[in-house]
Amino acid sequence: MELGRRERKKQQTRQAISDVATALFLERGFDAVTVAEVARAADVAVQTVFNHFPAKEDLFFDERGWWTGPARAIREAPAGADPVDVLEAEYLKGTRERLEVGHLATWKQFVRTIEGSPALLARRRLTAEELERSLTEALDERSPDQLRNRLTAALYAAAQKVLEERLMSVLPDDAAPAELEQAQHELERAIAEVFAVLRRGLR
Amino acid sequence: MELGRRERKKQQTRQAISDVATALFLERGFDAVTVAEVARAADVAVQTVFNHFPAKEDLFFDERGWWTGPARAIREAPAGADPVDVLEAEYLKGTRERLEVGHLATWKQFVRTIEGSPALLARRRLTAEELERSLTEALDERSPDQLRNRLTAALYAAAQKVLEERLMSVLPDDAAPAELEQAQHELERAIAEVFAVLRRGLR
DNA sequence: TCCAAAGATGTAATGACTACAATAATGGAA
DNA sequence: TTCCATTATTGTAGTCATTACATCTTTGGA
Numbered sequence: 036m037e038l039g040r041r042e043r044k045k046q047q048t049r050q051a052i053s054d055v056a057t058a059l060f061l062e063r064g065f066d067a068v069t070v071a072e073v074a075r076a077a078d079v080a081v082q083t084v085f086n087h088f089p090a091k092e093d094l095f096f097d098e099r100g101w102w103t104g105p106a107r108a109i110r111e112a113p114a115g116a117d118p119v120d121v122l123e124a125e126y127l128k129g130t131r132e133r134l135e136v137g138h139l140a141t142w143k144q145f146v147r148t149i150e151g152s153p154a155l156l157a158r159r160r161l162t163a164e165e166l167e168r169s170l171t172e173a174l175d176e177r178s179p180d181q182l183r184n185r186l187t188a189a190l191y192a193a194a195q196k197v198l199e200e201r202l203m204s205v206l207p208d209d210a211a212p213a214e215l216e217q218a219q220h221e222l223e224r225a226i227a228e229v230f231a232v233l234r235r236g237l238r
Numbered sequence: 239m240e241l242g243r244r245e246r247k248k249q250q251t252r253q254a255i256s257d258v259a260t261a262l263f264l265e266r267g268f269d270a271v272t273v274a275e276v277a278r279a280a281d282v283a284v285q286t287v288f289n290h291f292p293a294k295e296d297l298f299f300d301e302r303g304w305w306t307g308p309a310r311a312i313r314e315a316p317a318g319a320d321p322v323d324v325l326e327a328e329y330l331k332g333t334r335e336r337l338e339v340g341h342l343a344t345w346k347q348f349v350r351t352i353e354g355s356p357a358l359l360a361r362r363r364l365t366a367e368e369l370e371r372s373l374t375e376a377l378d379e380r381s382p383d384q385l386r387n388r389l390t391a392a393l394y395a396a397a398q399k400v401l402e403e404r405l406m407s408v409l410p411d412d413a414a415p416a417e418l419e420q421a422q423h424e425l426e427r428a429i430a431e432v433f434a435v436l437r438r439g440l441r
Numbered sequence: 442t443c444c445a446a447a448g449a450t451g452t453a454a455t456g457a458c459t460a461c462a463a464t465a466a467t468g469g470a471a
Numbered sequence: 472t473t474c475c476a477t478t479a480t481t482g483t484a485g486t487c488a489t490t491a492c493a494t495c496t497t498t499g500g501a
Contacts, residue, residue, distance in 0.1 A: 041498055045448065069487065080450045081488095091488065160363040182404065182428055186435060189396035197392050201385065225385055232389060236439025244467055248479065272456060283481045284458095294457065 049087045052077045056094035061144055065095060065152035092158040095148070102166040104129060105191060106173035118174060119237055122191050123230040130202070130226065134219060139206065146203055167192045187237055194229045201225050252290045255280045259297035264347055268298060268355035295361040298351070305369040307332060308394060309376035321377060322440055325394050326433040333405070333429065337422060342409065349406055370395045390440055397432045404428050 055077040059068045070091055074081045088094050108125035109118060133142050149155040167188045174184035205218045205225075258280040262271045273294055277284045291297050311328035312321060336345050352358040370391045377387035408421045408428075 039499070041447075044497090048448085070489090071487080082451075082490095083449055085489070086449075089489095157360045157364070160367070161360070164363070182400075182431065185400050185403070186397070186432055189400045190393060190435075193392035193396040194389070197385070197389050200388070228385065229389055232393075232439040234439075235441065236393075236435040236437075238438065242468070244478075247466090251479080273458085274456080285482075286480055288458070289480075292458095 048079065048083065052079060052084055052087060053094060053097045057097070060095055061148055065091075065148060065155050070094075092154060095155060096158060096162065101129075102162050103169060105166060106169040109170065109173040110176070114177070117234070118177075118187055119230060119234045122233075123226070126195065126198070126230075127223070127226060130198075130222070133202075134206075139215075140208070143203070143206070143208060146199075163192055163196070183237070187233075190233050190237070194233060198222075198226055198229055251282065251286065255282060255287055255290060256297060256300045260300070263298055264351055268294075268351060268358050273297075295357060298358060299361060299365065304332075305365050306372060308369060309372040312373065312376040313379070317380070320437070321381075321390055322433060322437045325436075326429070329398065329401070329433075330426070330429060333401075333425070336405075337409075337418075342418075343411070346406070346409070346411060349402075366395055366399070386440070390436075393436050393439070397436055401425075401429055401432055 052073065056068075056073045059073060059076060070084055071081055073094065074084050077084070084094070105122055105125055108121050112118075112121040132138065149159055170188040170191060171185050174187055175181060178184060202222055205222055207214055207218065255276065259271075259276045262276060262279060273287055274284055276297065277287050280287070287297070291300075308325055308328055311324050315321075315324040335341065352362055373391040373394060374388050377390055378384060381387060405425055408425055410417055410421065
């Protein structure tokens with residue numbers, strides 16, 4: 036559908052606010068920047084910010100949708116596939132994307148900003164719960180054992196959390212190619228190990 | 239240590255505030271009650287409330303300490319014991335306490351209040367994270383494999399979450415003794431099943 | 442050209458929480 | 472008992488996110 040000028044301008048405003056906000060948050064920390072400042076920097080009214088984003092956290096977590104990945108992966112997987120295999124492949128794929136050269140530094144910066152803000156941490160937990168819920172739903176569509184499905188989703192979320200921590204602690208900030216290679220291998224070994232536990236448990 | 243009158247009075251005030259607050263929250267829901275109302279009902283200044291409780295949520299989650307259970311259980315367990323066995327026993331113990339006649343209705347009421355409030359849900363997630371952290375620490379004291387310890391703690395937290403949901407959905411509000419017996423058995427089967435998954439996975 | 446829809450703005454209010462200064466109760470020293 | 476240093480309690484003022492609502496502005500289309 037073609038967007039008229041009106042809709043286009045609206046998206047422009049939204050994008051401008053989001054960009055300005057993200058830059059400020061990354062630079063000075065989420066809690067140290069007020070919505071009023073964001074509005075001023077984006078040259079709009081505070082109300083306008085809230086017209087586009089339901090809460091301050093949404094200014095940071097803008098590109099929503101990453102948390103639908105696992106559920107989608109399950110839905111798109113062939114009928115006989117082991118859910119844990121599917122989820123491991125999905126997780127591995129996401130991780131490799133994040134490790135790409137240009138992305139890594141940015142990613143760590145984002146995560147550090149999250150870790151520096153109680154509000155963002157809380158929001159991340161909420162999102163993880165969303166992911167878990169949607170994954171449970173997807174699993175319910177292919178298998179009738181609800182307790183097991185719920186557990187599978189919960190274990191996946193747990194695995195993801197643990198591995199995410201691992202990624203942060205193992206990867207050096209300055210991407211010295213040699214070390215990075217090394218760290219990446221260590222990380223992939225951890226991934227394999229963690230998913231092996233899930234697979235064995237849920238066998 | 240003996241408490242002087244001053245300290246005793248302080249605790250009295252604190253308790254009075256907490257009691258009044260809990261009653262109000264259970265009755266009308268956490269978000270529908272303002273701190274100012276709590277203060278008025280307890281006949282103290284709003285400031286006094288915040289002198290005793292760092293945040294509104296602390297008025298509800300007062301008896302802190304339940305989340306130290308798993309870590310303590312691990313520390314008190316004999317050297318050779320399998321962590322998953324210890325954690326299952328601990329969880330089972332806690333569950334049975336909650337299922338005692340007088341407790342159940344109260345417990346469900348509490349949980350429903352939590353589930354009715356985004357703020358309390360967020361706080362519960364935070365507490366679960368605390369539990370996970372302290373459990374990881376305890377596990378680190380008896381085994382050197384940090385990744386595995388971290389994973390064990392995360393899987394325990396996941397199990398707990400799933401089983402907690404189960405408890406809420408399986409147990410009828412009106413405790414008809416026969417049904418309750420039935421539900422309790424079903425619940426304990428679910429507990430065994432979930433922990434069996436952990437045990438197998440972490441074997 | 443003009444109107445109705447929809448976006449942007451401004452104002453005022455609520456509610457949690459903090460900073461800070463003032464007040465009051467109290468435990469212990471003289 | 473009297474007086475002082477603590478310390479609990481209070482009151483005031485302010486910050487910040489968020490909402491309600493009325494108003495202004497832009498714009499798509501009749």
